[in-house]
Amino acid sequence: MLAAAAIAKSPMHSRPSVPVRSAPLPEGPLALMGAPMRFVRNAEIYGEDEPAEFLYQVVSGAVRTYRMLDDGRRQVTAFYLPGDMFGVEAGEVHLSSAEAVSDSQVLVVKRSSVLARADHEKDLAKQLWTLTVRELQRVQQHSLVLIKSAEERVAGFLLEMASRGSGGLTVELPMSRQDIADYLGLTIETVSRTFTQLVQSGTIALETSRRIQFRNRAALSRLNA
Amino acid sequence: MLAAAAIAKSPMHSRPSVPVRSAPLPEGPLALMGAPMRFVRNAEIYGEDEPAEFLYQVVSGAVRTYRMLDDGRRQVTAFYLPGDMFGVEAGEVHLSSAEAVSDSQVLVVKRSSVLARADHEKDLAKQLWTLTVRELQRVQQHSLVLIKSAEERVAGFLLEMASRGSGGLTVELPMSRQDIADYLGLTIETVSRTFTQLVQSGTIALETSRRIQFRNRAALSRLNA
């Protein structure tokens, strides 16, 4: 049984730890024309069981979605980075909650208007569908991760974040160890230990705790079985 | 690290262990009009990386989809029962393999024709999308399972199978312990031990190894945190 992973939801320290990088937009599949909104770190964007009124697209910062298990454990189901859309649901309510990982800008658009437009714009409908399928693939991939060893999970996570970021030799992690742990189904301690293990084996280096350098990407890929 | 879970793919014993129950069809969202096909136990319906030419709907029997990890482990991603559709992909190829769990009848329809029709039938397109979203929810639910304890996983599995079956006090499991283990991210031994544990606590009873009676559904639900 995992630890409670209770989150101190204090929205203090709402300064971005990293200068908010400007978005590589517009490249979103829907070219959302909604209103841009700002969310401070840890602010809730929507909550589980709330009506799914809007669709969202990250402009800057990062967003996590998660579900709580009734014993207090938290499963982070996804991280969304600039350009990513989220909040798409089948039913009328959200099945997960969404929060800003760091101070973030998010484009918000009325779901009903998108759905209405999709009704007579085949392209838009198809984009919505493609988006959903891509999300499906992401979740499937993620569920494959959850049956691996701690080292494999962390390695896979780093590669995933790298491929979604600049793709270079250094990855900036906007989220805390707790977020990573809850995403990977591990504890913070195990995540931390695995990081140091990777450092000691010369696979990565930590510039800061949230800034990782790849030293041996081949080794990482090998772990990413 | 899990055991290899290598599957002896011998299609021997191709007799259905249970008289093939007739399908509760038609209730499929697409009202598939394709050809009915028969697959013997363990027969491959499609393989990973094959072109996704068809869509499928289970008429009788049961189907499993799975992905192999390169170390030989197998992750069963879903079980499909009569009425369920499967094989929907975004891209042009299947991302998982599908096999008959027991002797099965499956309705097969050309993907291209469905997609073509969906192009000018809004309803059909919407049904396809809804189907995908439902699948997404299923996978999300499943990934929540993978962070729980063995007992919770098995309890959840039994409840899931019950709700998808008759819903009564007795569940017929068409799949082997190995299938269940690979679905839940456990080993056959752990699955088996958990079953006996549940028996000893008076929560369930085994009529046969694949026929389970609920003796204390509340206890199961409690485990299904």
Next chain:
DNA sequence: CGCTGAATTGACGGACATCAAGATGTGTGG
């Protein structure tokens, strides 16, 4: 019956959770 695959049971070890303490870093107030 005897063969064969499926399921169960037991003994043991290892990976990761838990519990606890320290180290580091960052914003706030003097």
Next chain:
DNA sequence: CCACACATCTTGATGTCCGTCAATTCAGCG
């Protein structure tokens, strides 16, 4: 600019769940 407070991260010691290895029982079918 320093010091305190608090969060985050790391590190260590210990326990436990579940995987591994191995043997036995059980069920279906020739």
